[in-house]
Structure formats: structure tokens, C-alpha cells
Amino acid sequence: MNLELPLAELTALLLASVRAAAWLVVSPPFNSRTIPSALKALLSVAIALPVVPTLVGKVPQLDTAEMVVSLAEQVVLGAALGFLTSLLFSAVQAAGNLIDLFGGFSVAFAFDPLDASGSTGNGVFGRFYNVTAITLLFATGAHQLVLRGFTMSYKALPLDGAMSLHNLQHLLTNGLVEMFMAALQIAGPLIAVLFCADIGLGLLSRVAPALNAFALGFPVKILLTLGGAGLAMTMLPQAVSTVVDKAVTAVMQAIGS
Template structure:
């Protein structure tokens, strides 16, 4: 039979893991039912409960409420840092949309009645697929479980460390997005320059009508170059996400 300390440790650990699963990819995907996420949160916390039972906050009513809120904040913070790292892949797809002329499709999607991004959405789904197929999600999950050791249930999250990690994460996200989409963007930039020179050499030609098909053709023809580097990128992003979570937990 579980003791009171064990049950409280299981409750608080489950709260942190549930908050993390709601934000962190690939578990935040809406295709995963809420009941599955709840069971997964419990499965994460259950093996850790015996060790965490010795690091409990005050067990009064107010103490439990405050501790629960702190665990929600901690879980969301860890999940946000993880999502921020992997957002670089979708940001790379969004850059390809802008430079390749596919951003026009974001104006309106009649199928869903909302804005939609072609390559951005495709890269986001591809990132989730690679995380699941390669087993990278297990490494991310292992990194999250380490936060319980570095930041016990009675610990306090460092807001200063969080702000520094978010700032550094935003910078690294844009750099990673440029590294993924950079070769294709460079080709499209050269195509834009060539079309501009052609418009000067032959003003009678309707370059505006020619430019979009040419850029879309180049994007579709060379998209495989950007996609081929994604497995290595996902591996590096997975390691970075783990380091950021453990760095925040370590304060």
C-alpha cells in the first residue's frame, strides 16, 4: 500500500509531467488523445515517486496548492524550451514558403477555413515523424526525467536562468532555421537576381507572371536538398533540447 508521501510525490510529479506533455513536441501533437497523455504523465512519474518522496514540500492544504502551481510552471517552462528548439524546423519551412512563393497559400485555406503554411506545416510534421521513428523522443523524455533529480519537488525554478535560456533559444532557433533553409534560399535569391536582370534586358516580358512559376519549380526541384539534412538537424536539436532542460533545472 502506498504511503501518504508516495501518493503526494506521485501527484506532484504527475502534474509536472502532464504540463510538460501538453507543450513539448512530439507529445503536444493534437493527434495524441488527452487520455493517452494523462496515462503517459502518470507512467513518467510512477517510477520516480519513491525517490521523490523524500523531497516533498509542506503537506498542508496551502502548501500542496502552491507546490502544484510551481510544478505546472516548471513543466510548462521545460516544455516551452523543448518546443522552442524544435520550432527551428518549422521556421525553416516558413522561410522556404516566403522565398519560394508558397506564402500565397497562407492567405486562405478553403479546406480548413484558416491560414495554412505549405512547407512550414510539412516540415513540422516531418520533424514529429523523425522524432518518433528515430527514437529521439526517448532521449527527450530521458532528459525531462533528469529534471526531477536536478530540480526536486521542493525546489524553485530560477526565472533568471529561464529568461537567459529563452533569449539564447530564440537566437539558436533562427540560426538553425537559416542553416536548414539556407542553401535553398541562396538559390532562390540568385533566381530573383536573374529575373531582375532579365526584366531590365527585356522590359516587354511579363517577369511577374514568369517569376512565380520559376521560383515554385526551383523550390519543388531542390526541396530534397533541405529535407536530406533534417535527420542530422533533428539529432542536434534533440541534444540541445535536453541540455536546455537540464540547464534550467540545474539553475
């Protein structure tokens, strides 16, 4: 008995899974280290499996050169779409890092016993905002919109399609600007309060040097940061929703849909 394998379907599944795997490695919320690599591999196959019937006719020729080129193209395409999504989602963590910087919490990670090398480079609120944003993504089902935006790339850019580099460059530039603008909008009010507190403490040290305003500034800024960050948390769900919409829109524009 001869066993015949559907080579076209298997090739389409392989190439589609490679694109999905490259996207999962880069794109939030799936790029977290808490998700094992084996699970990401299974998720990539699960994402690619439903779209295989529509990709069978777009499979390249089954020779070594064509397959290597096609695999490289899928890796680049998946990583580019993932990086575009990650760039916009970084606005939330960047807002937390700005709060850490102006509130004096940025040195906390240097004393983190779980990360003695300080390799992460993120302070208290940078991590907190990042974890909260990921939680909101899964709690509200917004991760499904991100996933759907990526799966649309198989329709707009099949296995033999190519992404416009000029369009991608334009989107990355705009995404970088929007990331900084969103980070300033989220953390801006609290940064303004902390800046005014620094000015007030500086004036106090000139008027009454005996009060030692420098030592007084640490607890005052900590109190202001904790209180302001608590109020700013009410803006985070709306900010995450806006970031998701912008990320999905940017991916759709990148694939020309």
C-alpha cells in the first residue's frame, strides 16, 4: 500500500506556520516569556491551519531555492507585522517608565533580587503598566482583534505576496511618533505634577534651608507618584483600547487591506 502525502497542503501549512511563529515571537501579548516556546509553536500551527485551504494555490515550487526564499519571506513578513504591533503597544510601558523616571522609582530595578543584573531596565510602574495592559487585553477580548488583524494578512498577502517596504517604513515612522505621543498623554498629567513638586521643593530649599528639602523630597514625590498613578489607572483601559485600534489599523494598512 502506497501512502500519498498532500505535499501542497503540508507546504502551505509549513509556510503559514512560520509566518505565525515569527509574529508570535515579536507581537504582544504573545511575546511574553511566560508563554513557553512549545506553546507558541502549537499556537502558530493552530493559527495557520484554518487558512491552509485558501493558500494551497499560492504554494511556491517545491525545490530548495524557492522554499528557502519563501521561508525567509514569511519570517520577515511575520516579524515586521509583529514589530509594528509591538511598537504601538510599547506606549503603555513607556508611560510607566516615564513615571518611574520622574518619580524616582527608576532605580528600584537595580535592587531587584529577581533580576540582579538589571537586564530588564524597567522600573516599578513600567512593569506594572505592562502587566496591567496585557491583563486588560485578555480580559476584554482585545487580543482577538489583534489576532484577527494578523490572520487577514494571509488573505491580503498570500504565500507568494510581498509587502511594500515604502509603506512599512512610513507606518513604522508614524508608529514611533504615535508611541511617544500616547506615552506622554498617559503619563503627562502626573509628570506635570511631579515637575511642579520639584519646583516647589527647590524654592523651599532656598527660602528655608534648615528644613532640608532634599531629604523631604523623596517621601513627598513617592506619595504624589502613588496617588497620581492610582488616578491615572482609570485612563489605562481607554488607552489600551485606543492602542489596539491603532495597532489593528496599522497592520491592515501594512498589508494593503
